[in-house]
Structure formats: C-alpha cells, structure tokens
C-alpha cells in the first residue's frame with residue numbers, strides 16, 4: 712500500500728525532485744515498510760522522535776529534520792542528521808556549525824523563509840537574511856553547508872495564492888544564488904507537502920515533503 716503510493720508519487724514527479732517521506736508520529740513498522748520498498752529519505756519534526764527512530768532503524772536511512780529546531784537540541788541530532796530544513800536564525804546556524812565541528816562533519820542545512828501570509832509560520836524575511844549575510848560571512852562557517860531554501864505556503868484553497876508564495880521562494884533562491892551563495896551545492900528548494908506539492912513543483916521545487924498522502928492522516 713505505502714509503496715504503491717510512493718511509486719505513484721515518484722512516477723509523476725520530475726527527476727530533479729527529491730521525495731522526503733514525512734514519517735512524524737508514525738511507527739517504525741510503517742517506516743520499515745517504505746524502507747523495504749526502497750525509500751531512504753525520511754523527515755521528522757521532533758528531536759526526540761528523530762533520535763529514537765535513528766537509533767532503532769537501519770543506519771543507511773537519511774534523516775531530515777523538517778521542524779522548528781531549538782539551538783539547545785542541535786547536539787542530539789548533529790552526529791547523524793542528513794539535512795536540517797528549518798534554519799531561521801543566526802544563533803541556530805552558529806550552533807549547528809559548532810556541533811558540526813564537534814562531530815567532525817559538515818552538516819547540510821536549508822534556510823527557512825517565511826513566505827506564507829499566516830503569521831504563525833517560522834522563517835526569515837528576505838530583507839532580514841540579506842542584512843545577516845552582509846554583516847556576517849555565512850560561507851565562513853566551515854561546518855555547515857547551506858544547500859538552499861525551505862518554505863511553507865499558506866494553508867488555503869486559493870491556489871493562486873499558494874502559487875505566488877512558492878514563486879516568491881523560487882525568486883529568493885535565485886537572488887541568493889546570484890549574490891551570496893554561488894557554490895554549486897546551493898541548489899535545493901524544499902517546498903510542497905501533500906496538499907500542494909504539484910503546484911510547488913510547477914514553481915520550481917526540488918524537494919517535496921510528503922506525509923499524510925503516504926502514511927495516512929495524523930491524530
């Protein structure tokens with residue numbers, strides 16, 4: 712069942728798009744089922760749950776932290792996390808760099824932007840990030856690799872609005888790449904969830920984060 716759905720999603724998305732199977736709140740058995748079907752990238756949004764699953768599941772799984780991350784919890788995931796999507800402060804970036812150094816590795820991250828009209832979502836405003844980059848050479852943080860951007864569109868049935876918001880993230884990525892992050896690895900645009908990933912791909916997404924469509928609804 713799960714694998715039919717994953718295959719179906721993979722069959723309809725372009726090769727440039729990476730599928731992150733969002734397994735938050737779901738038991739290990741379901742994750743293993745997807746794993747046995749070939750899925751290797753899973754996303755979680757809580758540190759404790761991520762650590763527990765990392766410890767009990769196969770070690771070649773690539774774990775993505777997709778939720779809001781507090782600086783004081785970076786140390787728990789720093790040894791193994793494959794990509795941290797939600798970096799939205801300089802403080803957090805510096806802490807990830809510090810923990811990367813401690814673990815003798817370079818930790819891949821994405822900068823999260825606030826693209827939705829809703830106020831509750833986390834993320835940088837573009838001007839805020841630009842000011843940050845101007846005042847602090849982020850490329851000098853040697854134990855983080857800033858690989859792109861991440862964002863969430865408004866939860867609305869207005870597809871035009873969702874499209875506008877995704878387009879704005881694509882533009883942010885382009886501008887940052889031209890001006891500040893010129894290295895090849897700055898290529899990821901993480902946007903699109905179960906309800907809006909098709910629009911996200913249409914507007915340039917390279918990484919979609921799909922939970923409920925694959926694993927069923929969450930309580």
Ligand SMILES: *Cc1c(COP(=O)(O)O)cnc(C)c1O
Pocket residue numbers: 733735756777778903904905906920921922923924
């Ligand atoms: C839960 C979550 C998803 C997946 O949402 P679905 O609608 O279940 O696909 C994607 N991204 C983030 C940041 C999430 O927290």
